[in-house]
Amino acid sequence: MKMSNILTSTLGKAYVLYKRDMLIFKSNLRSNIVRTILFPLIILIFFSNIGAVAHNVPVGVVNNANNANSYKFMQSLYATSSNGAFKVITIPSISQGMSEVNSGQVALLLILNPTIGDSSSSATGILAYYSSPDASTVDGILPIISGVASQFYSGVGTHSIVPINAQPQAPDTKFVPTLTSGLSTNYEDFLVGGVIALVAVFGTLFGGGFTLITDKQLGNLKALLITPLNRASVMLGKTIYTLTLSVISTALVIVISLFLGVTILMGLIGVVWIFIIVLMLTLGFTGISLILATRVKKPEIYAIFTQTIALPLWFLSGAFFPAASMPTWMRLISQVNPMTYAVDGIRDVMITGSYPLSTALPQLAILALFAVITLGLAIKLFKVQIA
């Protein structure tokens, strides 16, 4: 009975604190919305037009055709690669090509079949292979190569690169077939997943933790703490407030993205997945923001800390450029970076169009672990320090 009383009272007080933060948010609604919209809008408009993602991505080509069309295609591919997006490496045999994809020496393997450029044949002209860790790199350059193929062989038909079944020598788990939908992938689509994660994280860092600091600085916290509420209700109220902000900002980014022509392949279910992923990510970063809020006294210092934490994590999440193009030590960081898993998940939902539970559960589990650790630490560290 007493336990349940404490629980009801904690929830009730947390709700009052949440209401207070939301009322403050609402009273500056316009500037808050503008702030939330502006950032993703700028990033999407500016960066989505850059086109090339990474530089000198190694693309292996096995020329099984050895006919005039295949040579023309190779020439055109070389010419296109001079812009620095990728570099072409010719490989003598399919088996060597496969092993190079496996070891990461080439990010993408193109196999040119004799039917290349033959408009009368219905067989596949070009086969594309890539291993899953490089998926995000390939997402960036595949459209370019696809463009070369379709442009140069305008008479051949649009499906120069088509999905194929994994061949016997390719281990199933390591290889994913390129999807038809992958053809439409451009940098904007690639970027949106990362922008959603970033906006959610930035919204988080300027959510509960930030208001906790300003409350502390202005003396509001002191006035609140002498009322009958406990520490848990403060933490809970701030967390719910932060989650609300991240839902609002995610919804705004999705609307903007759709307006800019980005598609979410999984449709409405995809949107639900995106919200689930974002909420899990936000929980973890709420923990980080509250930890900082318990340690830092001034909003300025807090802002510096949060940006120092958030921006590198964002860059290392593969949100902006693919993890495959990073040096090894950065790749290692990106593998322990919770944001990586959120960005991967969102991108799977939006670009790949499939987010099976076998992928979703481990990713969400990692995000949940991150949230439990940071929130637990935040509650442990939150003491009333008024000095």
Added chain:
Amino acid sequence: MPNDVIEIKNLVRKFGSFTAVNGISLSIKEGEIFGILGPNGAGKTTTINMLLGLITPTDGTIKVYGNDITRHPQVIKEKMGLMTQETVVDGDLTAEQNLEIFAELYGMSGIEKKEAIDNALEEAELSDFRNAKAGSFSGGMQRRLNLVKSMMHSPKILVLDEPTTGLDVQNRVSMWGRIRKLNKSGITIILTTQYLEEADSLCNRLAVIDHGQIKALGTPAELKKMVSEGNVIDISLRFEDIERASKVIKQKLGIECKTVADRISIAAGKEDVKTLSSIISVLEKEKVPIIAASMHLPTLDDVFIKLTGGTIRDELGEQQSNASKIMWRR
């Protein structure tokens, strides 16, 4: 005889190697206005924070209505209210919303909440501004809102941390009126202040705190008596003459002087008029030019000079408090 509502014994609070409060003991009686007076960094706010259970004492005990607050923290939440030093209202919220949040935190709802808010707004003379954002209010209005906000749960003891700092004279006097009115309705009031005239006019009893210790405790009249039975003599001189003048007075008349900036201050006792004239004639004989000479009944300012060796807001005090602030951060 009224009961003690608050009993503080040997209260100590250390921040690292810095001792902010160093063995304070005092008791506060039901229905009085008790003032805690001291320069910046003297330990007033730290004492108040401990009294409100916001920081734990390093040593010592605090009892509120006979309950040890470390064992019964809920007694603070029920019985005590706080108006903080800063003007703490949520500027982005309306007056009504500000009060609503606190009413709800104190567990009110429905009609009870509505009535409490209406009464509070009326009390603060803000009924016409209930839907205006508190951020648009003047300093006096914000302070009034803050005062009624801290009274939402009708506490028996109200702690006012520098209630008039930063207010203009009109608002200050009006705030004094409000404090007196609350006190008349039976609320025990504890206030900290830097303004001596405020302590003098409002408080039944005072504790002067400096360097974390109680330097004096008593009614304003008792404290003034500590300085002098009669008048205090102030003689203003050129700065370069001060040292020589006080030496001369000591040698010729055997009177100890306190020097404060550009004047010397003498607690003259009963023979005040005679003392004044002999000081003037001695100084004239020694050719020390006198800028002004005056005599007045002791003020709390004089108490302060006697106890802490400086006026409450002189430069040395500022420097000391800055130094202690730096130490606090560590």
